[in-house]
Amino acid sequence: MTIDSIKNGIVLDHIRAGQSMELYRILGLGDLDCSVAIIKNVQSKKMGRKDIIKIDAQIDLDLDVLGYVDPGITVNLIKNGNRVEKRHVELPKFVRGVIRCKNPRCITSTEQDIEHVFRLTDRNDRIYRCIYCESKAKQQ
Amino acid sequence: MRHLIDIMDLSVEEIDSLIETANDIIADPQLYREKCRYKKLATLFFEPSTRTRLSFEAAMLDLGGSVLGFSEAQSSSASKGESVSDTIRTVSCYADIIAMRHPKEGAPLAASYKSRVPVINAGDGGHNHPTQTLTDLLTIKRELGRLNGFTIGFCGDLKFGRTVHSLISALSRYENIKIVLISPDELKIPGYVRHEILEKNNIEYTECFDMTDVMPILDILYMTRVQRERFFNEDDYLRLRDSYILTPDKLKNASSQLKILHPLPRVNEISTAVDDDPRACYFNQVENGKFIRMALILKLLSEV
Numbered sequence: 001m002t003i004d005s006i007k008n009g010i011v012l013d014h015i016r017a018g019q020s021m022e023l024y025r026i027l028g029l030g031d032l033d034c035s036v037a038i039i040k041n042v043q044s045k046k047m048g049r050k051d052i053i054k055i056d057a058q059i060d061l062d063l064d065v066l067g068y069v070d071p072g073i074t075v076n077l078i079k080n081g082n083r084v085e086k087r088h089v090e091l092p093k094f095v096r097g098v099i100r101c102k103n104p105r106c107i108t109s110t111e112q113d114i115e116h117v118f119r120l121t122d123r124n125d126r127i128y129r130c131i132y133c134e135s136k137a138k139q140q
Numbered sequence: 141m142r143h144l145i146d147i148m149d150l151s152v153e154e155i156d157s158l159i160e161t162a163n164d165i166i167a168d169p170q171l172y173r174e175k176c177r178y179k180k181l182a183t184l185f186f187e188p189s190t191r192t193r194l195s196f197e198a199a200m201l202d203l204g205g206s207v208l209g210f211s212e213a214q215s216s217s218a219s220k221g222e223s224v225s226d227t228i229r230t231v232s233c234y235a236d237i238i239a240m241r242h243p244k245e246g247a248p249l250a251a252s253y254k255s256r257v258p259v260i261n262a263g264d265g266g267h268n269h270p271t272q273t274l275t276d277l278l279t280i281k282r283e284l285g286r287l288n289g290f291t292i293g294f295c296g297d298l299k300f301g302r303t304v305h306s307l308i309s310a311l312s313r314y315e316n317i318k319i320v321l322i323s324p325d326e327l328k329i330p331g332y333v334r335h336e337i338l339e340k341n342n343i344e345y346t347e348c349f350d351m352t353d354v355m356p357i358l359d360i361l362y363m364t365r366v367q368r369e370r371f372f373n374e375d376d377y378l379r380l381r382d383s384y385i386l387t388p389d390k391l392k393n394a395s396s397q398l399k400i401l402h403p404l405p406r407v408n409e410i411s412t413a414v415d416d417d418p419r420a421c422y423f424n425q426v427e428n429g430k431f432i433r434m435a436l437i438l439k440l441l442s443e444v
Contacts, residue, residue, distance in 0.1 A: 106246055121336065131246070133246045133267055
């Protein structure tokens with residue numbers, strides 16, 4: 001299968017196999033005008049199988065969201081057909097507006113204008129808790 | 141500007157300093173009678189309370205300040221559907237400091253983001269109640285003379301008891317604390333308290349069902365209410381209820397220096413026959429609640 005290489009844009013590599021659609025949704029890539037390619041189940045020496053997303057434009061990516069969804073992702077910035085920067089993401093300390101608190105006793109369940117924010121409370125076990133009620137987020 | 145939402149917002153040094161101020165107030169209340177003259181405390185109680193609201197109001201009055209507010213959501217614009225954010229924006233125009241109780245968890249934190257004045261969490265649902273924890277710490281310090289090197293037994297509802305979780309968090313920063321958790325299976329301490337507080341901080345703890353077994357080793361017994369509605373069936377409640385009621389008989393093997401605490405309100409989990417026992421400290425604890433809140437109001441107003 002051939003996917004055109006991009007001239008100026010971003011390649012999200014080393015996405016856990018099966019996570020790319022979730023990432024596509026969370027990052028709002030469906031709202032972009034440019035070409036976006038999702039490549040699933042690519043053979044990988046390191047991971048066995050992985051997903052890749054290619055975005056044919058230089059956009060501002062929320063690295064915190066990427067880190068939350070999958071801290072193993074690498075972000076490659078492409079300019080004039082060459083990779084000019086490779087970034088590793090990491091688990092962010094806070095995740096804003098991505099996870100919704102499901103606790104019916106939480107203030108976020110009744111106050112509509114409050115942003116849902118989760119804080120990393122255990123890096124080893126990747127546990128995020130709502131900053132308001134401390135309920136645990138469902139793991140990605 | 142500082143708020144107090146969670147007991148862990150305060151460092152150990154700040155807690156020590158609050159306890160010192162509270163002790164100074166107890167020793168010479170006259171010195172503090174004018175400290176908050178012309179200052180106003182708003183008590184925003186979206187659900188009812190006796191001790192917490194009255195102790196906040198008494199604390200501000202004893203500091204020479206004045207109080208305004210409401211004692212139930214029905215007597216505020218919340219009953220018309222006003223958001224917490226808008227209520228706080230409004231009240232922070234009229235008061236210098238706010239004490240807020242709300243049935244929803246995290247409401248005081250959300251309020252603090254919109255407030256122009258310090259917000260004190262006076263209880264948010266089953267979540268946090270930091271001024272009760274400060275009250276407990278002041279009481280332990282006054283009754284035992286120290287905040288380290290003791291064994292404390294928590295008895296009753298350890299699953300839903302917010303005062304227990306907050307006090308365990310606070311004690312996790314003091315040295316050589318041993319914890320005994322006494323509860324029925326249905327009301328055991330939640331996993332996150334066990335893993336993220338007790339085990340993470342290497343606190344020595346044991347769990348058991350019967351308070352009489354462990355009574356001799358306790359320096360402090362912290363009683364809580366076992367509520368009927370926490371049980372799936374009435375039979376279990378009736379079977380277990382009596383095991384968690386403190387009576388003079390159950391205190392027979394306890395140390396003569398034991399200190400008995402309870403955040404109150406009490407229903408029947410401490411027999412009134414225990415009230416005159418010199419080891420019962422829960423009414424001193426209630427009184428301490430006012431003094432530590434005076435210290436806290438002074439601190440937060442000084443940092444505006």
